[in-house]
Amino acid sequence: MSLNARSGVAFEETLSRARTAVTGEDARAALAALFASVTPDSDFVDQARAARALKRIDVGALGLRPLRIALVAGSTLEHFAPVLRLWLARMGFGAEVVLTPFDTAVQSVLDPSSALRRSRPDIVWLFSTYRDLALEVHPGTGLAEVQRRVGDAIAARQALWTRLLDHLGCMVIDNLVDVPAEDPFGNLSGSAPWGLRAMLRRYNADLAAAAPSAVALFDLDHVASLWGRRRWEDARYWFHSKHAFALDATGSVAHAAARLIAGARGLAKKCLVLDLDNTLWGGVIGDDGLAGIALGHGEAGEAFVALHRFVKALRDRGVILAICSKNDRDTAMSVFREHPDSVLRLEDFAVFVANWRNKADNIREIAATLNIGLDSLVFVDDNPMERDIVRRHLPEVEVIDLPEDPSGYVAALARPRWFEAVAFSSEDRERGRHYADNAQRAAYREDFVDLGAYLRGLDMLGTLGGVDSFYRPRMAQLINKSNQFHLTGTRYSEAELTALAATPDCFVRHLRLADRFGDNGLISCVVLRRRERALHVDTWVMSCRVLGRTVEEFIANDMRAVALAQGCDRLVGRYVQSPKNGLVADLYERLGFARSAGSEAGSEWTFDLDAARSGWTSWVRDAANNEGLPR
Amino acid sequence: MIERDTVVRRLTTVFQQTFDDPSLELHDAMTAADVDDWDSLQHIVLVLAVEREFRIRLNPAEVGKLENVGRMIELLQAKAA
Numbered sequence: 001m002s003l004n005a006r007s008g009v010a011f012e013e014t015l016s017r018a019r020t021a022v023t024g025e026d027a028r029a030a031l032a033a034l035f036a037s038v039t040p041d042s043d044f045v046d047q048a049r050a051a052r053a054l055k056r057i058d059v060g061a062l063g064l065r066p067l068r069i070a071l072v073a074g075s076t077l078e079h080f081a082p083v084l085r086l087w088l089a090r091m092g093f094g095a096e097v098v099l100t101p102f103d104t105a106v107q108s109v110l111d112p113s114s115a116l117r118r119s120r121p122d123i124v125w126l127f128s129t130y131r132d133l134a135l136e137v138h139p140g141t142g143l144a145e146v147q148r149r150v151g152d153a154i155a156a157r158q159a160l161w162t163r164l165l166d167h168l169g170c171m172v173i174d175n176l177v178d179v180p181a182e183d184p185f186g187n188l189s190g191s192a193p194w195g196l197r198a199m200l201r202r203y204n205a206d207l208a209a210a211a212p213s214a215v216a217l218f219d220l221d222h223v224a225s226l227w228g229r230r231r232w233e234d235a236r237y238w239f240h241s242k243h244a245f246a247l248d249a250t251g252s253v254a255h256a257a258a259r260l261i262a263g264a265r266g267l268a269k270k271c272l273v274l275d276l277d278n279t280l281w282g283g284v285i286g287d288d289g290l291a292g293i294a295l296g297h298g299e300a301g302e303a304f305v306a307l308h309r310f311v312k313a314l315r316d317r318g319v320i321l322a323i324c325s326k327n328d329r330d331t332a333m334s335v336f337r338e339h340p341d342s343v344l345r346l347e348d349f350a351v352f353v354a355n356w357r358n359k360a361d362n363i364r365e366i367a368a369t370l371n372i373g374l375d376s377l378v379f380v381d382d383n384p385m386e387r388d389i390v391r392r393h394l395p396e397v398e399v400i401d402l403p404e405d406p407s408g409y410v411a412a413l414a415r416p417r418w419f420e421a422v423a424f425s426s427e428d429r430e431r432g433r434h435y436a437d438n439a440q441r442a443a444y445r446e447d448f449v450d451l452g453a454y455l456r457g458l459d460m461l462g463t464l465g466g467v468d469s470f471y472r473p474r475m476a477q478l479i480n481k482s483n484q485f486h487l488t489g490t491r492y493s494e495a496e497l498t499a500l501a502a503t504p505d506c507f508v509r510h511l512r513l514a515d516r517f518g519d520n521g522l523i524s525c526v527v528l529r530r531r532e533r534a535l536h537v538d539t540w541v542m543s544c545r546v547l548g549r550t551v552e553e554f555i556a557n558d559m560r561a562v563a564l565a566q567g568c569d570r571l572v573g574r575y576v577q578s579p580k581n582g583l584v585a586d587l588y589e590r591l592g593f594a595r596s597a598g599s600e601a602g603s604e605w606t607f608d609l610d611a612a613r614s615g616w617t618s619w620v621r622d623a624a625n626n627e628g629l630p631r
Numbered sequence: 632m633i634e635r636d637t638v639v640r641r642l643t644t645v646f647q648q649t650f651d652d653p654s655l656e657l658h659d660a661m662t663a664a665d666v667d668d669w670d671s672l673q674h675i676v677l678v679l680a681v682e683r684e685f686r687i688r689l690n691p692a693e694v695g696k697l698e699n700v701g702r703m704i705e706l707l708q709a710k711a712a
Contacts, residue, residue: 045683048649048676049649236688236694239691240691241675
């Protein structure tokens with residue numbers, strides 16, 4: 001997606017293309033044309049028209065993920081809702097956006113028959129602005145009183161969160177509020193503790209510290225500052241119709257929020273694929289040599305060092321890095337090994353592809369090597385031709401356009417916000433290393449002809465656990481991010497997991513796995529429900545990193561143990577087809593379950609525990625008992 | 632002051648695009664009741680589209696006054712350059 005503003009004429013043309021495509025019933029082409037016609041920066045008239053055009057597209061035919069969001073606000077969001085739906089469609093959601101009047105929020109949450117409760121939202125977004133807080137105090141008010149007022153405002157938010165989490169068990173979004181541009185005290189409003197700007201900043205900082213991991217905070221103030229704080233509030237439409245921000249900022253707010261929601265629901269991008277020559281350094285390494293490329297000191301090289309730092313920071317927060325370059329491999333690698341000013345080192349990259357084949361094929365291979373979908377990739381290249389080839393052949397891959405001047409590279413990478421996350425876990429920190437370890441494991445695997453010998457040699461140790469405060473965030477993250485190894489496509493928030501764990505006849509399990517190459521971290525989650533004498537597998541997700549290592553069998557054994565302890569006579573598994581989970585379509589069959597019901601889209605599988613006297617063969621050792629491995 | 636015909640022609644395009652109906656024709660007595668989807672929500676979209684087309688800014692009182700097409704044309708003739 002390009003962020004360049006489009007002229008009015010071009011907008012008409014693309015929008016009419018979108019319309020034609022809908023009547024041709026080619027919904028996917030219609031959606032693509034629609035998003036070629038509008039950017040987050042487009043004004044409100046264009047946003048509204050694009051949102052209207054979206055209504056004419058058969059969203060069901062696109063396989064978009066259903067998502068219900070309830071907006072609870074003290075200002076008018078009726079014009080925002082359809083535009084939010086538009087940008088959520090861009091991120092892969094077929095969203096339904098419901099509005100609830102702010103004044104009725106608490107009653108709506110408490111009353112089981114309220115529209116809010118009945119709509120069973122996946123997300124409740126408390127869209128607060130500075131106006132909702134009424135934090136103003138008399139000039140000169142003392143610090144203790146200021147702190148008390150801010151503390152009270154935070155406590156009121158916490159009370160609302162608790163109610164929502166307890167009663168709806170859904171994800172909650174609240175806003176870090178916008179700080180207004182104008183104020184009668186001017187500079188003093190920010191420098192005196194009693195100033196409104198100072199109090200709002202204190203509120204935002206304290207709110208961030210008070211929010212539990214089940215509450216995501218949307219930084220509305222940051223969006224306001226990026227958009228332009230002087231224009232952010234349009235007093236005319238506040239007076240006329242209680243719009244809390246300028247209608248022309250609608251696209252920016254909706255786009256930023258849709259990115260955050262995508263991150264929370266597992267649709268953020270996972271991997272950044274980078275070109276080398278004139279992208280990560282100036283010049284051509286094969287021609288100019290190590291000493292000749294622009295990287296490091298001097299006006300030509302500084303921009304590339306800044307890009308290295310930005311990319312390194314992405315890697316440190318869990319984004320996988322890959323190289324895709326037309327180059328000689330050893331020559332290309334020498335920069336990361338030997339160049340004194342290269343911030344990025346060879347071990348930062350999970351995959352390093354440098355050859356002379358076309359980049360579309362290479363990127364396909366990178367996705368396959370990493371075991372992630374093409375739609376998890378973002379591609380960066382200075383060469384417009386290469387970008388075009390990738391766009392044409394791999395429409396699932398997001399391609400970032402770089403400006404001519406390398407000084408603009410960092411902004412070009414940052415602006416589309418492809419890698420938004422609601423939280424940062426220790427797993428994120430370790431992810432880059434996991435993938436690098438995997439490359440080593442693959443190399444090790446080539447030494448073995450006998451798979452059993454390879455797996456035994458891996459010396460895998462599995463640690464089982466349930467829902468606790470330490471592992472709960474990662475469990476929710478895995479359930480919400482996994483698409484490929486996910487049998488039923490269910491999504492559970494942290495609050496829902498806690499509730500499930502407390503439900504009788506319901507069992508929530510996780511598995512951590514270590515091997516001789518390193519710690520893989522928490523790699524699988526299972527939700528089991530007992531109904532009479534059958535133990536049903538409600539949810540089963542696993543990281544694809546550990547596929548084909550008999551971890552599935554290890555987990556099946558754990559399910560069997562739970563079932564036997566509960567006096568069950570059978571395990572019942574379900575497979576619900578999604579665009580991405582073809583990988584596990586035959587999982588139950590492979591595990592020896594018998595198909596008991598179902599169609600193409602979904603099937604049910606039963607394993608008779610009485611008939612089978614033993615469990616499955618796995619090379620994973622259970623950390624909880626010292627039994628040896630199978631012979 | 633610009634020609635009434637010019638205002639009507641440009642305003643017709645704005646209406647057709649806003650209400651997504653290429654066959655829409657304007658007449659002076661036309662109000663929200665005559666156009667599908669012309670509700671208070673869509674009224675604001677219409678006003679913003681008018682502001683953009685005629686490069687003007689309306690104040691809150693004027694936004695409320697634009698309830699019929701004839702009044703809208705008068706106001707635009709007076710305000711638009």
